Structures are given as structure tokens and as C-alpha cells.
Amino acid sequence: MVAPSFSFSRRDERRVLAGVAGGFADQHGVDVAVVRAALVVLSLAGGLGVVLYAVGHLLSAAPGSAVSPPHPADQRRNVSVAAITLGALLIMRGAGLWLGDAAMAPIVVLVAGGALLSVLRPNALPQAWSADPGSPIADVVGGRHARERIIGGAALISIGLVLVGLNRGVSSSLRFGVFATASTIIGIALLLGPWFARVAQQASSERRQRIRLDEREAMAAHLHDSVLQTLALIQRSADDPRRTIALARRQESELREWLYGTATASDATVVAAIRTMVREVEDLYDVRIDVVAVGDGALTNESVAVIAAAREACVNAAKHSGVDDVSVFVETTVDTVEVFVRDRGCGFDTAAPRAEGRGITQSIEARLERVGGRAEVESSAGNGTEVHLTAPRRVAAHQDTSS
Amino acid sequence: MRIFLVDDHALFRAGVKAEIGMALDVVGEAGAVDDAIAGILATRPDVTVVDVHLPGGGGKTIIEHVIAEWPDAVFLALSVSDSAEDVVAVIRAGARGYVTKTIGAEQLIDAISRVHSGDAVFSPRLAGFVLDAFSGNLPTASDPELDQLTAREQEVMRLIARGYTYREVAAQLHLSVKTVETHVSAVLRKLQLSNRHELTAWANERRLL
Numbered sequence: 001m002v003a004p005s006f007s008f009s010r011r012d013e014r015r016v017l018a019g020v021a022g023g024f025a026d027q028h029g030v031d032v033a034v035v036r037a038a039l040v041v042l043s044l045a046g047g048l049g050v051v052l053y054a055v056g057h058l059l060s061a062a063p064g065s066a067v068s069p070p071h072p073a074d075q076r077r078n079v080s081v082a083a084i085t086l087g088a089l090l091i092m093r094g095a096g097l098w099l100g101d102a103a104m105a106p107i108v109v110l111v112a113g114g115a116l117l118s119v120l121r122p123n124a125l126p127q128a129w130s131a132d133p134g135s136p137i138a139d140v141v142g143g144r145h146a147r148e149r150i151i152g153g154a155a156l157i158s159i160g161l162v163l164v165g166l167n168r169g170v171s172s173s174l175r176f177g178v179f180a181t182a183s184t185i186i187g188i189a190l191l192l193g194p195w196f197a198r199v200a201q202q203a204s205s206e207r208r209q210r211i212r213l214d215e216r217e218a219m220a221a222h223l224h225d226s227v228l229q230t231l232a233l234i235q236r237s238a239d240d241p242r243r244t245i246a247l248a249r250r251q252e253s254e255l256r257e258w259l260y261g262t263a264t265a266s267d268a269t270v271v272a273a274i275r276t277m278v279r280e281v282e283d284l285y286d287v288r289i290d291v292v293a294v295g296d297g298a299l300t301n302e303s304v305a306v307i308a309a310a311r312e313a314c315v316n317a318a319k320h321s322g323v324d325d326v327s328v329f330v331e332t333t334v335d336t337v338e339v340f341v342r343d344r345g346c347g348f349d350t351a352a353p354r355a356e357g358r359g360i361t362q363s364i365e366a367r368l369e370r371v372g373g374r375a376e377v378e379s380s381a382g383n384g385t386e387v388h389l390t391a392p393r394r395v396a397a398h399q400d401t402s403s
Numbered sequence: 404m405r406i407f408l409v410d411d412h413a414l415f416r417a418g419v420k421a422e423i424g425m426a427l428d429v430v431g432e433a434g435a436v437d438d439a440i441a442g443i444l445a446t447r448p449d450v451t452v453v454d455v456h457l458p459g460g461g462g463k464t465i466i467e468h469v470i471a472e473w474p475d476a477v478f479l480a481l482s483v484s485d486s487a488e489d490v491v492a493v494i495r496a497g498a499r500g501y502v503t504k505t506i507g508a509e510q511l512i513d514a515i516s517r518v519h520s521g522d523a524v525f526s527p528r529l530a531g532f533v534l535d536a537f538s539g540n541l542p543t544a545s546d547p548e549l550d551q552l553t554a555r556e557q558e559v560m561r562l563i564a565r566g567y568t569y570r571e572v573a574a575q576l577h578l579s580v581k582t583v584e585t586h587v588s589a590v591l592r593k594l595q596l597s598n599r600h601e602l603t604a605w606a607n608e609r610r611l612l
Contacts, residue, residue: 252483252505288505292531292564327527327566331534340565386565 012063019063020056029071034078037115038085041108045089046097082112110183113156226254246286253279270303270332271296274339277311278328285318288325295332302371302391303337309364309375313341313387321345321385337393344384350377364389404519407448408432409439409465410481411457415504419452419481422508427515436460440468443476450519452511453498455482455489466496479518481506490532494594500524522584523591530563533590552590559586 011022021039025032043049089108092098230251237243271293278289297303310328317326321343329340364387365375373391406427410416411434420429431446433439436459443451443465451469453462462480469476480493483504490501499518502511503526514524525533537552552560555576562572569587573580 256483290527290566292527292566294531294534294564329527329531329561329565331561342566 009061010063029074030077033115037111045092269296281314287318291328293330297332305371306337306391309367310339317343339389342386347379347383405430405448407451410454426512439465450477450515463492463496470497501529502526523587527564530560556586
């Protein structure tokens with residue numbers, strides 16, 4: 001059987017040394033395990049395998065420069081390479097480059113057994129390797145021919161062990177001790193491998209299940225504390241529509257924040273502080289306050305003052321406007337904070353003297369003036385009220401340099 | 404006016420139907436994506452009111468499929484959610500407006516008539532989102548594909564975000580209601596045409612997605 005062309009390029013992936021064996025295997029349609037096994041046993045026979053590897057390296061091209069696409073492994077070719085190897089072994093034995101039958105026989109049997117197991121590996125195709133790189137154990141012990149492979153491997157290892165045992169006393173006991181240990185380890189690994197794999201798989205699936213369970217519990221706990229409690233409260237206060245609406249409203253905004261994360265990590269931003277303020281006023285006065293926010297930024301003294309003033313404005317709207325819908329618009333830029341609080345209620349005449357005289361507008365205005373901002377109230381009877389609050393937003397660094 | 408309702412909660416559909424049934428003719432309803440697409444194409448309603456969150460793809464999928472076969476279909480998105488992602492998705496798919504489910508019956512009927520007559524319906528929240536997206540709060544504002552809003556359009560958006568109706572906006576800016584509507588439609592077009600990746604990146608950045 002003549003190979004299409006002897007030249008081949010070394011393999012870059014899944015190689016052990018320089019990729020010579022893999023490249024050869026790809027080019028000639030032989031299973032790489034057979035090539036490796038041949039090289040190993042021939043190395044022990046007078047170092048022939050090492051010589052062949054070196055020659056192969058010289059003759060082959062660098063990885064990547066593909067000579068032709070890889071051939072899939074073919075059993076006939078595997079067998080012929082095995083036969084050639086056996087012939088070469090016999091020649092070396094005849095030539096005297098040989099460790100002795102006692103040592104070589106078990107090695108050849110064990111290596112051949114190992115090669116056989118690899119060749120029958122279920123996912124022997126390269127793409128299967130890359131598809132599941134994470135579980136080499138499953139790759140070896142699972143899948144097609146699993147039972148045959150395990151029986152075959154156990155049989156070959158037993159033969160190796162028997163050969164070692166038969167030859168004890170004939171040759172150096174040290175060498176056989178090493179072989180015996182190695183064979184035993186391989187045998188145990190092959191026999192117990194599937195069990196280990198199963199245990200490992202079980203452990204990982206148990207872990208996944210536990211994580212899923214934890215998540216479900218966290219969600220159940222949250223829903224219990226919030227949604228279920230609220231639903232229970234709503235059932236009990238069904239004949240009080242205002243209270244029912246307030247409960248539903250509060251729950252809605254809480255759940256929304258939980259689901260969509262409108263709540264920022266800390267309360268230290270303008271928008272987060274506005275939302276907290278609005279929720280308080282909603283709860284206290286049974287109104288609905290819609291917040292629209294553009295931009296955001298860190299809280300400064302000035303923005304805290306604006307938010308406090310906005311709270312006053314919201315409370316006023318809730319108490320005096322006669323409607324229960326209020327709109328809040330907050331825009332934060334690098335240097336200003338601006339808040340509009342608007343209702344469509346009864347409104348009032350801004351020019352007329354305030355009867356109650358509590359100076360609420362005064363307190364809003366004064367508060368903002370202290371931080372260099374200003375407040376404007378626009379209202380007329382029947383047309384609702386809009387309070388416009390602005391203040392500069394100084395960052396800490398500016399305050400330091402301005403003094 | 405013939406209306407088609409899409410929402411996966413039968414209870415909610417019944418509620419909306421009761422609320423708008425006096426003024427409008429509800430010709431069909433559906434609770435799932437496939438039923439909705441088939442139903443809309445079969446009944447050819449004047450306006451489809453579509454929920455954003457549905458099992459099997461959501462309102463976005465419905466709008467895309469129907470418009471592919473019937474480009475004149477008109478959609479108004481109605482949702483309980485107001486995350487920016489949802490706003491972007493339905494508007495880009497082709498919805499002419501976006502209102503939240505807390506809207507009152509009268510306002511809903513008004514919004515439906517508005518999209519039917521070819522206008523865009525901007526809730527304050529949507530206006531706020533648009534302002535945020537177009538006004539340099541973007542991490543990389545210098546995208547040539549992202550059309551900038553004109554000063555007038557920005558003013559209009561700001562007033563809508565403050566809770567003004569179109570009529571009130573018109574009065575405030577001394578414009579006709581028609582002009583305000585034209586500005587809003589222009590903004591809607593810019594929102595639909597501007598670079599998709601840019602807005603997605605912006606929403607990602609702010610962890611809105």
C-alpha cells in the first residue's frame with residue numbers, strides 16, 4: 001500500500017511533542033494512537049522510534065502549511081502500520097538491539113492494548129474533541145463500544161501482568177516491579193474509570209441543581225415578602241379603594257425596580273434620591289407620582305437642597321391640588337440640576353396673597369437661594385401648578401479650588 | 404375604528420375591551436405571537452394595541468412579521484414595563500407609540516386615534532428616554548449616524564417629559580398642535596433610523612438591558 005505522498009505537515013493542536021505523529025496520522029489515514037504506540041515500542045527496541053521521529057520531523061513541513069486535507073483513520077491502515085511495527089520489532093530483536101523478551105513482551109502487549117483502547121475511543125474524530133474539551137474522562141470511558149473497550153483493556157492488562165509474573169526470577173526483579181506497578185495502575189484506572197466519571201458527573205449535576213434551587217428560594221422569599229404580603233393586604237382592604245390602590249401602586253413600583261433594576265446600587269445619585277423621596281410622598285399622601293429622569297450624577301449639597309424643595313412641591317401638590325396625579329421631571333447635567341413638579345389640579349393665583357401664610361413657597365425659594373439656585377412657581381386657577389427648581393451642581397474639586 | 408388587542412393576560416384584554424369598547428370596535432384579540440400575526444393579517448384592523456412582553460417572541464416579533472407582509476399596519480405598544488430596552492425594541496420594530504398600562508381609558512382612546520391618524524404617541528417616559536439618548540448622555544456621542552435633535556424638537560421633548568400634553572406644548576411654545584405633532588413624528592423617525600448599535604451600547608452601558 002503506497003501512501004499518496006510521503007510529505008506531511010506537523011500538527012499544531014492536540015500534539016504531545018512536535019506534532020509529528022499526529023501529522024503523519026492525519027496525512028496517511030492512520031489513527032494517531034497506533035502511530036504513537038509504534039513509536040514508543042520501537043524506541044525501546046534500540047531507539048529506532050526516536051530515530052524515526054527525528055527523521056519524520058526533518059521530512060515534515062511546519063504546522064499550518066497543510067499539504068492536503070487530513071484523511072479519516074482507516075482500520076486497514078491501522079492494521080498495516082501495526083504489522084510493519086511488529087516486523088520492525090522482530091528485525092531489531094534479531095539484530096540484538098533488544099532489552100530481552102522478558103521485558104519487551106509485556107511492554108508490547110500493554111502498549112498495543114493502550115493503542116487499541118484509544119483507537120476504539122468513541123469520539124475519535126477531531127471535531128468531537130473540540131466540541132467537548134471539558135471532559136476527557138467521559139471521552140475515554142463513555143459512549144460507543146464502552147463495554148468492549150473495558151473488557152479488551154482488562155484482558156490485555158491481565159496478559160501483561162501474567163507475562164510479568166511468569167518472568168519473575170528469570171530477569172532483574174527491579175524492572176518487573178516497575179512493570180507490575182504500572183500495569184496494575186493502568187488496569188485499576190480502566191476498571192474504575194467509568195465509576196469515577198459517573199461520580200464526577202453526578203457531583204456537577206447536583207451542584208447545578210443546588211444553584212437552581214437557591215435561586216428559586218431567593219425569588220420565592222422575595223415574592224413572599226413583597227407580592228404575597230401585598231395581595232393579602234389588598235384582600236383585607238377590598239372595601240377601601242384608596243388604600244387598595246395605594247398598596248397596588250407601591251407594590252408595582254417595588255416589583256418594577258426589582259425586575260428591571262431601576263434602583264441604582266447606592267442612594268448617592270440624584271435620580272435614586274428623587275425616587276426614594278417620591279415613594280415616601282406617594283405612601284404618605286396616596287398620590288401617584290410619575291418620575292421621568294434624564295441624566296444622573298452624584299449627590300451634592302446643592303442637589304440635596306433641590307430634592308428637599310421638590311419634596312415640598314410634591315407634598316403641596318398632593319395636599320392642595322385636588323388631583324392624585326403628579327409628574328416629576330428631573331434633568332441632571334454636569335453643572336446643573338433641574339426639577340419640574342407639575343399637577344393638573346385646581347391651581348391658584350400666584351399674585352394673590354396666600355391665605356394660610358405658611359410660606360411654603362418661601363421655604364422652597366429660601367432653601368434654593370442658599371445654594372445659589374432658584375425656584376419659580378407657575379400657576380393660575382384651574383390650570384394646575386408647575387414648580388420649577390434649578391440649582392448649580394458643583395463637584396467637590398471645584399469647591400476646593402474656588403476658596 | 405377597528406382595533407386588535409394583543410396581550411397574554413385574558414383578564415387584561417377583557418379590562419381594556421370594557422374600557423374602550425364604547426368608543427372603538429374591537430375586532431379581534433390574541434394572547435400569543437402566532438395567533439396574533441395570523442389574526443392581524445386576517446382582520447386587517449386600523450390599529451393594533453400590542454403588549455411588549457408575550458410568550459414566544461414578544462410584541463417586537465409580531466410587529467416585524469406583520470409589517471413584512473402588510474407595511475401599512477399601525478401599532479401602539481402598551482406595556483407594564485418601562486425599561487429602555489423595551490421602548491427601543493418596539494419603536495424600532497415600527498410601533499408608532501408607546502404607553503404604559505397605567506394609562507387611563509380616555510388617554511388610551513386618544514392615543515389610539517392619534518396613531519391611527521398618523522401621529523406618534525410619546526409618553527413622558529418615552530420622551531425622557533429620547534432626550535437621554537440624543538442629548539450627549541451617550542458615552543460616545545460623536546456618532547455621525549445618530550441624528551441630533553433640533554433645538555425645537557428638544558424643547559418639545561422636554562415639555563412632554565414634564566407631563567405636558569401636545570396641546571399644552573403648543574400653547575407654551577406658541578405653535579399649532581399640528582406643528583407639535585410634526586416635530587414628534589420627526590423625532591420618532593430619527594429614533595427609528597439612528598444607529599441601532601449605538602443605542603444598544605448606550606442602554607448596555609447604563610445596565611438597562
